[in-house]
Amino acid sequence: MDLHTEMLLAEYDAQLPVIQRLQQIVKDSLNQAIDRNGMMVTAVKTRVKTRESLVGKLALKGSKYHSLDDITDILGARVITFYTDDVDRIAAMAEQLFDIDWENSVDKRRLHDLDSFGYNSLHYICRLPKSIVDDPDCPQLNTIRFELQLRTTLQHAWASINHDIGYKTGVEIPREYLRQINRLAGILEMADDEFSRIRTEITDYRRRVQQLVQNGQLDEVQLDGDTFHSYLAARPFNTLNKHIAAINQAEIQEVPLDDYLGVLIALGCKTLGDVEAMKKKYHEAAYALARHQLGNTDLDIISSSVGIQNICIVCILAQGGGKIGLIRLFNALNGENPQNELLAEMTYEQAKNLPLMKEGN
Amino acid sequence: MTTEIITNGNQMIAKFAGRLDTAAAVQTAEDVKPLLEASDKEIILDCTELEYISSSGLRIFLTIRKEAAPHGSKVIVRNINADIRQVFVMTGFISLFEIQ
Numbered sequence: 517m518d519l520h521t522e523m524l525l526a527e528y529d530a531q532l533p534v535i536q537r538l539q540q541i542v543k544d545s546l547n548q549a550i551d552r553n554g555m556m557v558t559a560v561k562t563r564v565k566t567r568e569s570l571v572g573k574l575a576l577k578g579s580k581y582h583s584l585d586d587i588t589d590i591l592g593a594r595v596i597t598f599y600t601d602d603v604d605r606i607a608a609m610a611e612q613l614f615d616i617d618w619e620n621s622v623d624k625r626r627l628h629d630l631d632s633f634g635y636n637s638l639h640y641i642c643r644l645p646k647s648i649v650d651d652p653d654c655p656q657l658n659t660i661r662f663e664l665q666l667r668t669t670l671q672h673a674w675a676s677i678n679h680d681i682g683y684k685t686g687v688e689i690p691r692e693y694l695r696q697i698n699r700l701a702g703i704l705e706m707a708d709d710e711f712s713r714i715r716t717e718i719t720d721y722r723r724r725v726q727q728l729v730q731n732g733q734l735d736e737v738q739l740d741g742d743t744f745h746s747y748l749a750a751r752p753f754n755t756l757n758k759h760i761a762a763i764n765q766a767e768i769q770e771v772p773l774d775d776y777l778g779v780l781i782a783l784g785c786k787t788l789g790d791v792e793a794m795k796k797k798y799h800e801a802a803y804a805l806a807r808h809q810l811g812n813t814d815l816d817i818i819s820s821s822v823g824i825q826n827i828c829i830v831c832i833l834a835q836g837g838g839k840i841g842l843i844r845l846f847n848a849l850n851g852e853n854p855q856n857e858l859l860a861e862m863t864y865e866q867a868k869n870l871p872l873m874k875e876g877n
Numbered sequence: 878m879t880t881e882i883i884t885n886g887n888q889m890i891a892k893f894a895g896r897l898d899t900a901a902a903v904q905t906a907e908d909v910k911p912l913l914e915a916s917d918k919e920i921i922l923d924c925t926e927l928e929y930i931s932s933s934g935l936r937i938f939l940t941i942r943k944e945a946a947p948h949g950s951k952v953i954v955r956n957i958n959a960d961i962r963q964v965f966v967m968t969g970f971i972s973l974f975e976i977q
Binding site for chain 2: 766769771773775806809810813814815816817818819820821822825846849850851853855858859862863
């Protein structure tokens, strides 16, 4: 080990506590900014280069560095996103968050020729601005540079495997294999673009569905998890629930109703229009069932699932599903349990003679 | 009405016995307080010997459920009799709990 390397390592040892403090601040700043922007990412990682790793780096190109400040990746941060578009969003966020050393930052995504593929990642060399930390006792927190890498999950997978193959085998990789690895980078780039395109299309689809729901054009909306969720946002069973709650002046506990999707599909609903039609058709019968059940009790608390549950019950009976249909309903909603048979029996007896139930038929 | 709370490893089991009506609810609410402070536990409401539950009892169950989620705990209602299951259906509470 030469004197220059020893000098840089001594500098590293002296600065390590500050770098570790910087690491935590950088990580917290990134996580908080991502949360503030309502984004989801695969991971936010930070690491401080180990002494051993630094020794290795200096052995390869130590003469390039006059002082530790010249090494910009002693502290590294990495944000791994789901989508390529999010790399640019996080980049914009980082530009506002940190002071960027543009001269030393590089967008490796733009370095490839038109006919080449390989490592894709955005590297920013950054410093913490005083707006994030301003400690007169530790001004280095604002001067030490760190590297921020932004890449997608697929880019990360390719880079990790490429690194593993390239560095760990210890032998030079034949050109043929390097070409195969780079070909994979091309495929993953296409996959990344496809994921982004699909996300954009799904977002557009959700917007269109929400618009149709808002406009009441429910017959045109196919019933699925997404569309049902949008439909539920308009609280379509609120009127029935309030009607039922009025029987005993009950309070209503809101619960998610998404689990009813499978039941509604099993009952033949294909569009949100079918659900709406079913709701209208069986509103009175569902209310009558609740009145019959709750009217003789002092139960003054109900959940917001009562309305849709009773609609399903009366619909099953109106369609001739009988006790078997009710057992299937309770099994679907509450899990299979021998008591569901008894429950179906009781519910069937309560419902079968309701006048509105007969009209529903 | 009695409530016994047993801690068994990662589980906290509340064994209810008798009629959980309005009169019993005040004491029961006091008895289940350890469940409200539990973190990262599987909370089992053992209703094997519970004969009846009123709205006040349902509110106690609801409070336990509401407190469990932010504390990383989950609530399971176990062995409710047919009458209580009927109450859970009539009120829609059956959708609120995992019932075994």
